[in-house]
Amino acid sequence: MPKVEEEKGFVEILNSRYKLRGLFHIIEANQPIYNKDTGKLAGVTNPRDVTYIHSYGGEAIFFESLSKGKLMASRCDNEKCESKGSIYEPFRIFCPDCLRKNTIVDITEKAQKTAKIHSFIITHRSGAFNILPKPIKFINVEFDEEVVTILMSVLVVGEPEIGKRIIPIFRIKSPTYTIMDLMFVVKGTTESELPEKFSF
Numbered sequence: 001m002p003k004v005e006e007e008k009g010f011v012e013i014l015n016s017r018y019k020l021r022g023l024f025h026i027i028e029a030n031q032p033i034y035n036k037d038t039g040k041l042a043g044v045t046n047p048r049d050v051t052y053i054h055s056y057g058g059e060a061i062f063f064e065s066l067s068k069g070k071l072m073a074s075r076c077d078n079e080k081c082e083s084k085g086s087i088y089e090p091f092r093i094f095c096p097d098c099l100r101k102n103t104i105v106d107i108t109e110k111a112q113k114t115a116k117i118h119s120f121i122i123t124h125r126s127g128a129f130n131i132l133p134k135p136i137k138f139i140n141v142e143f144d145e146e147v148v149t150i151l152m153s154v155l156v157v158g159e160p161e162i163g164k165r166i167i168p169i170f171r172i173k174s175p176t177y178t179i180m181d182l183m184f185v186v187k188g189t190t191e192s193e194l195p196e197k198f199s200f
């Protein structure tokens with residue numbers, strides 16, 4: 001059941017400290033589990049509602065940028081590193097080869113011009129809490145040769161095909177600040193075909 005405002009948990013950072021307001025643990029009445037065959041008690045349900053506080057740390061810029069229609073990646077600029085110039089998407093705070101902090105780079109235009117489907121999986125049955133439209137077309141996204149990694153995402157308009165050109169779309173209107181704010185559509189999709197709250 002959707003929670004009312006007083007049942008939600010809110011977090012702010014003030015003077016470098018987390019400040020919590022509201023409810024983060026809600027206990028609800030449990031229910032007995034009866035065995036209808038024997039008429040005997042077999043157990044109880046244990047409803048719990050917990051709000052988890054997920055700190056993004058150095059990856060916060062990635063999620064904040066999605067809400068502004070920008071796809072950020074990171075690049076190793078260490079002269080002494082064999083991987084110098086490699087761009088990482090998904091965003092990596094540190095270079096996995098030299099462990100130095102990467103430079104944050106905007107690859108929105110690169111994604112618009114070069115993103116294509118490397119491979120895909122179509123999922124007809126999802127797990128709990130799924131909010132993606134089914135069947136879910138999971139795609140592995142490949143960019144140009146500067147980007148040395150593959151990004152996992154979802155295709156929401158069009159049919160997946162290996163090598164097909166795709167375009168990123170962003171949930172700029174009421175963003176969730178999660179990876180759900182980034183999805184892809186096949187090249188040639190028009191603005192009117194995009195899911196609600198998404199734009200190019």
Ligand SMILES: [Zn+2]
Nearest residue numbers: 076081095098
């Ligand atoms: Zn490096």
